[in-house]
Amino acid sequence: MEVRSQIAMVFHLDKCIGCHTCSIACKNIWTDRKGTEYMWWNNVETKPGTGFPTQWENQDKYSGGWTRTEGGDLRLKSTDKARVVTNIFHHPHQPSMDDYYEPWTYDYQHLFNAPEGQDQPTAIPISMVTGKYLDIKAGPNWDDDLGGSTVYAENDPNLEGLTDEQKGQLSAIERLVFFYFPRICNHCLNPSCVAACPSGALYKRGEDGIVLLDQTRCRGWRSCIAACPYKKVYYNWSTGKSEKCILCFPRLETGQAPACFHSCVGRIRYLGVLLYDASRIEEAAKSNLEDLVEAQRSLILDPNDPAVIAAARESGVHESVIESAQKSPVYQFVKVWKMALPPHIEYRTMPMLFYVPPMAPVMAQRTGGTGDRGGTVDGVSDDLFHDIEQARVPMKFLANLFGAGNEGPVRYALRKQKAVRWYRRMLTVGDVDAATAERMLREADCTPEEADAIYRLTSLCTFDDRFVIPPAHREEAIEMLEDPMEHKQGAGFGFIARPKRGE
Amino acid sequence: MSSTALDLLLFAILPYVALVVFLLGTVGRYWNRPFSYSSYSSQFLENRFHFWALVPFHYGILTVLAGHIVAFLVPRGILLWNGQPLRLYILEASALAAGLLTLVGLVAITVRRLGEPKVKIVTSRMDWTVYTLLMLQVVTGVLVAILHPWGSSWFAAAATPYLLSLLTFNPAFSFLTAMPFLVKLHIVNAFVLIGVFPFSRLVHILVVPNPYLWRRPQVVRWYRRPSRQPI
Numbered sequence: 001m002e003v004r005s006q007i008a009m010v011f012h013l014d015k016c017i018g019c020h021t022c023s024i025a026c027k028n029i030w031t032d033r034k035g036t037e038y039m040w041w042n043n044v045e046t047k048p049g050t051g052f053p054t055q056w057e058n059q060d061k062y063s064g065g066w067t068r069t070e071g072g073d074l075r076l077k078s079t080d081k082a083r084v085v086t087n088i089f090h091h092p093h094q095p096s097m098d099d100y101y102e103p104w105t106y107d108y109q110h111l112f113n114a115p116e117g118q119d120q121p122t123a124i125p126i127s128m129v130t131g132k133y134l135d136i137k138a139g140p141n142w143d144d145d146l147g148g149s150t151v152y153a154e155n156d157p158n159l160e161g162l163t164d165e166q167k168g169q170l171s172a173i174e175r176l177v178f179f180y181f182p183r184i185c186n187h188c189l190n191p192s193c194v195a196a197c198p199s200g201a202l203y204k205r206g207e208d209g210i211v212l213l214d215q216t217r218c219r220g221w222r223s224c225i226a227a228c229p230y231k232k233v234y235y236n237w238s239t240g241k242s243e244k245c246i247l248c249f250p251r252l253e254t255g256q257a258p259a260c261f262h263s264c265v266g267r268i269r270y271l272g273v274l275l276y277d278a279s280r281i282e283e284a285a286k287s288n289l290e291d292l293v294e295a296q297r298s299l300i301l302d303p304n305d306p307a308v309i310a311a312a313r314e315s316g317v318h319e320s321v322i323e324s325a326q327k328s329p330v331y332q333f334v335k336v337w338k339m340a341l342p343p344h345i346e347y348r349t350m351p352m353l354f355y356v357p358p359m360a361p362v363m364a365q366r367t368g369g370t371g372d373r374g375g376t377v378d379g380v381s382d383d384l385f386h387d388i389e390q391a392r393v394p395m396k397f398l399a400n401l402f403g404a405g406n407e408g409p410v411r412y413a414l415r416k417q418k419a420v421r422w423y424r425r426m427l428t429v430g431d432v433d434a435a436t437a438e439r440m441l442r443e444a445d446c447t448p449e450e451a452d453a454i455y456r457l458t459s460l461c462t463f464d465d466r467f468v469i470p471p472a473h474r475e476e477a478i479e480m481l482e483d484p485m486e487h488k489q490g491a492g493f494g495f496i497a498r499p500k501r502g503e
Numbered sequence: 504m505s506s507t508a509l510d511l512l513l514f515a516i517l518p519y520v521a522l523v524v525f526l527l528g529t530v531g532r533y534w535n536r537p538f539s540y541s542s543y544s545s546q547f548l549e550n551r552f553h554f555w556a557l558v559p560f561h562y563g564i565l566t567v568l569a570g571h572i573v574a575f576l577v578p579r580g581i582l583l584w585n586g587q588p589l590r591l592y593i594l595e596a597s598a599l600a601a602g603l604l605t606l607v608g609l610v611a612i613t614v615r616r617l618g619e620p621k622v623k624i625v626t627s628r629m630d631w632t633v634y635t636l637l638m639l640q641v642v643t644g645v646l647v648a649i650l651h652p653w654g655s656s657w658f659a660a661a662a663t664p665y666l667l668s669l670l671t672f673n674p675a676f677s678f679l680t681a682m683p684f685l686v687k688l689h690i691v692n693a694f695v696l697i698g699v700f701p702f703s704r705l706v707h708i709l710v711v712p713n714p715y716l717w718r719r720p721q722v723v724r725w726y727r728r729p730s731r732q733p734i
Contacts, residue, residue, distance in 0.1 A: 081715065081716050084712065084715060084716075088711075088712075089557045089558050089561040089562075090546065090553055090554045090557050090558050091546065094546055094547070094550065095547075096546070096547055096548070096549070096550035097547055097548055097621070098550075102621075129548070129621050129624060130620045130621055130623075130624050131624075132620060190721070191721070194720070194721055194722050195720035195721060197715075197722075198712030198715040199710065199712050199715070200712075200714060200715065200718060200722055202722065203722040203723060203724045204721065204722065204723050204724075205723075205724060205725075205726075206723045206724060206725035206726070207725065207726055215538055216537035216538050216540075217537070218541070219540060219541050219542055219707060219710045219712070220541040220542045220543060220544050220707075221542060221544075221712065222544060222546070222547070235544075235547045237545070237547050237548055237621075237625060238625065239538075239541070240541035240542065240543040240544065241538070241541055501543070501625070501627065
């Protein structure tokens with residue numbers, strides 16, 4: 001057993017209100033420089049929708065992630081060692097700026113300088129690449145809240161396997177439904193970006209598992225961009241280097257939550273340490289499609305198990321990190337309660353960002369969804385979870401996102417969420433009788449104690465409950481006295497020369 | 504300036520100046536500004552034309568360069584091969600084809616750089632210098648191949664001993680004095696390109712990803728390596 005620690009994350013989708021505050025916090029700190037304007041290290045997508053870059057989940061187009069060969073080996077879909085030579089002059093699976101959008105600003109001076117005329121002058125959009133006037137065709141979150149859903153939502157790759165009736169219902173007026181899907185780099189255990197980098201510039205930090213890109217070793221071959229199935233590595237077209245989410249490691253090392261976590265209005269984000277068995281990553285990543293979720297979970301070790309603690313000490317995990325792992329909210333959600341699931345585990349990168357699938361709205365198809373609510377709140381049938389099966393978000397859609405197409409893990413997570421809700425309703429409102437609530441808990445593989453804990457960590461969680469950040473013991477390495485404003489629009493920490501485009 | 508003095512300057516002094524600049528420049532840049540070593544790809548800004556420009560250019564120029572190197576390393580082998588006219592024709596025709604492929608690619612690159620507004624924006628003055636020098640180099644090379652044929656044979660007889668004399672610090676530029684103007688221009692321009700190399704995007708040739716072929720898929724870096732070796 002080779003125990004390593006990983007800073008892992010949980011996003012509770014049931015709480016996300018889609019306000020994009022996380023995206024703005026990130027943008028203001030990290031991607032407000034030339035060449036990075038189009039990058040959204042953190043973005044919030046509407047599901048169903050095509051996301052950012054458009055159709056990123058369509059791996060027939062982008063060839064991201066790993067595939068399992070017939071012999072059972074893992075192979076990168078986009079590049080491998082043999083193909084790197086033929087792909088290096090022109091990478092066939094590369095997204096271009098058209099797949100994202102051309103960043104723009106506005107010619108505000110036109111408001112003042114426009115010649116006198118019959119109409120009000122407008123601020124005309126200007127491209128931030130060429131400086132010329134631009135006819136805007138698309139932008140980030142162009143399909144926010146189902147905007148243009150006949151173009152975007154209906155082409156969501158996750159609709160595969162849904163019946164026509166379900167697809168129709170998703171876009172039918174008065175019955176349509178959407179939820180938000182905030183995304184950052186997953187800091188995977190088996191990152192395909194790292195495996196694809198011809199220069200060895202991408203690496204995983206041994207101490208906390210953050211995946212970083214060494215800017216001085218990056219040569220701009222862009223294999224990482226094609227290889228990342230989540231499209232969370234971006235190419236800086238100005239400096240000729242790739243960049244990605246750094247999980248705000250300068251903040252983490254000083255005990256602060258990453259900016260997107262810190263600023264989250266819905267408090268949907270949790271961050272904590274997971275101890276895992278690094279010697280079994282490859283074996284788990286090679287599992288059958290239906291076993292992948294459980295295989296990834298099996299990598300995560302119980303930080304309270306004396307054998308694990310001993311092995312962790314032997315592997316060089318710091319005592320304070322072990323303590324931090326024992327208090328980790330992520331461990332609770334992912335391993336103990338099994339409520340948080342990895343996104344698109346079928347890409348086999350073993351993502352370390354987990355999502356609690358969204359419950360609401362649980363309006364059943366049965367009620368027609370038009371206002372006849374009879375039977376959804378107090379209608380207790382023999383099958384207590386029937387309205388999860390008939391929810392407006394089809395189970396299959398969530399399963400395509402969070403279960404590699406298998407409904408089992410998603411159903412388990414949703415049943416537990418629902419049981420906790422009914423249990424709390426029994427305690428607070430009192431219109432559910434105790435026997436029903438307890439039966440629901442039992443059928444959802446939950447106990448009253450566990451339900452209380454889930455409730456507390458979901459609804460009453462404080463800052464310290466949500467973010468359990470291990471001491472990095474690199475405090476001395478940070479220049480604490482430097483003025484942070486000096487770094488505004490800089491290229492980040494550690495640069496000696498201004499990162500101007502080379503000759 | 505007498506023609507001998509000019510030959511001395513261009514074929515005995517310039518090569519060494521270019522080589523020293525190349526060595527100091529590339530090492531110094533790698534040492535001082537490692538961040539600036541990149542391929543500066545513009546595929547992200549324009550994806551379709553890119554294929555038809557970059558692929559022919561790179562395959563063409565790599566073939567041509569390989570030809571020059573082989574002719575320098577095994578002149579005898581080339582002469583033996585060329586002993587039969589048919590084999591000579593095949594070699595010359597392939598070399599010319601590779602040269603033309605390079606030229607087509609380079610023209611396409613230039614057109615793309617000028618015609619695509621987004622790509623034009625990321626093209627620096629040094630990029631244009633490099634493209635001009637490369638264009639001169641490829642055009643003279645192709646013209647030499649057409650106007651002064653059987654270069655594969657006379658390269659072995661004249662250029663190889665000259666380059667060898669450069670390497671042994673005993674430059675014998677007399678091999679070149681009788682050469683046609685186009686050939687001389689091709690050689691001088693090559694030295695200029697070598698001198699410009701460290702200050703241009705050409706440095707990406709030096710950082711082609713060779714370790715990738717041997718390394719393990721995953722890379723882990725530690726600040727404090729744990730007592731036990733990580734797997």
